[in-house]
Amino acid sequence: MSAASPIPFSTVTELTELAPGCFAAQLSDRWTIAGKPNGGYLLALLGKAAVSLDTHPHVIAASAHYLRSPEPGPVTVNVEVLRGGRSASQLRAWMAQDGRPCVEALITTSVLDADVEPYWDCGLPEPGTGAHEHAVRIPSVNPMGTPIAIMDQVELRIDPATLGFASGRPSGAGLLRGWLSLPAAEPFDPVSLLYAVDAFPPATFDIELTGWVPTLELTAYVRALPAPGPVRVLHRAQLVSGQLVDETCYVWDCAGRLVAQGTQLAAIRLG
């Protein structure tokens, strides 16, 4: 298998049960950015562990606080039911490497109805109209020469209208639009949507190119079961202040339904 051969998401999120609520996992060295596993990938592993406990089948809300970035390789994932309810359950999940905690999350699970129609919305951004085939695939080396191995795994395409950052001409709007597909076109589910809300480059690249923008906190809501196919993503920054930025992310399935939302607080050196 060449370095760039895609490994399915279901493979890089495999969990081996060691004891009730305790799992072993292997963080893939290919699902990395500058050698570090993507934060949404880590949250998806915690979400997968949570739904494996059979409280309810779908993650509907997950909030992660990132303690330290693990290296690719073996980790343990623990998950504990805080309350098992009729319509929703809450769980705590955490990942450790070499006995050191890396990320902890609180997760609410429930049942998402495949047939539900949205009742009301207002103020959501437009998903955009750019076609998948016109969007530009992000390569696995960024404009600053940093290896982004994960881009050989997923297919992340950016709408040309928001691609200025890649040629050193950020628009200043702090907004990226595009598409995301898992390797081998594996359909998204509520667990992989936890990755999708953190998959895009920092929206701040459309303000100014910087080094790594490490996530401190990431909250994801999964709002519907996605139709198969690539998802549309809008990722935008809101406020940069005191070397922190908050970013919001919206994910629509290819039928145009909002399926996930993310909000994160990240550290950044700007200004």
Added chain:
Amino acid sequence: MSAASPIPFSTVTELTELAPGCFAAQLSDRWTIAGKPNGGYLLALLGKAAVSLDTHPHVIAASAHYLRSPEPGPVTVNVEVLRGGRSASQLRAWMAQDGRPCVEALITTSVLDADVEPYWDCGLPEPGTGAHEHAVRIPSVNPMGTPIAIMDQVELRIDPATLGFASGRPSGAGLLRGWLSLPAAEPFDPVSLLYAVDAFPPATFDIELTGWVPTLELTAYVRALPAPGPVRVLHRAQLVSGQLVDETCYVWDCAGRLVAQGTQLAAIRLG
């Protein structure tokens, strides 16, 4: 003291240390909505316990998952440092009543610089221009006759332009604007801002009046130290689907600086 006498926020969030990281608190029966303590008030208690551990002085991010609603009265609050870092620390805090967990939160603490100027923002809603004195104070009984005791404690004023719900004429925009003050004009701080992001009535009241809209998950980011005085609040719903709604909340100090943001997922019976 009459039933309506305001009790300071610092009093209703008093913590008595029982052991390292373990505190007793009394949930006030006046900081309630239909007899149940407000969810942001509970998160503020967890945040206060977190900063009392002296890792860093300010909560900058807090994510709570609500397990069951406690009654007014005694609770215990536990807090544990997950990682104490140089620039930020992460903690886990939880509240229990009669030995049953009620709410658990992950909290990141750091230092907010009083003098920092925002570097960049885009897409933030406007704070609005409605004057404090023209906004209408919300009474402690809602239009459906439900007692909202907390409204005799805080001063929550709604801009007349978004007050249609109170007379049975919601605008359909799912948006409320107004002002919030703590009892006796106590200045806000990062801990009480955790309450502020959940203080307003459900933004869905501006779509359709319903019963209680219980919060499942609440994430708050504190972005700056607030100037003394009332804060401006914009609280809006985004998507109602499958009997869940997500709401976002923006809080500005009276100098016009965005000091806190909240996002929540709540259960609702609409449609």
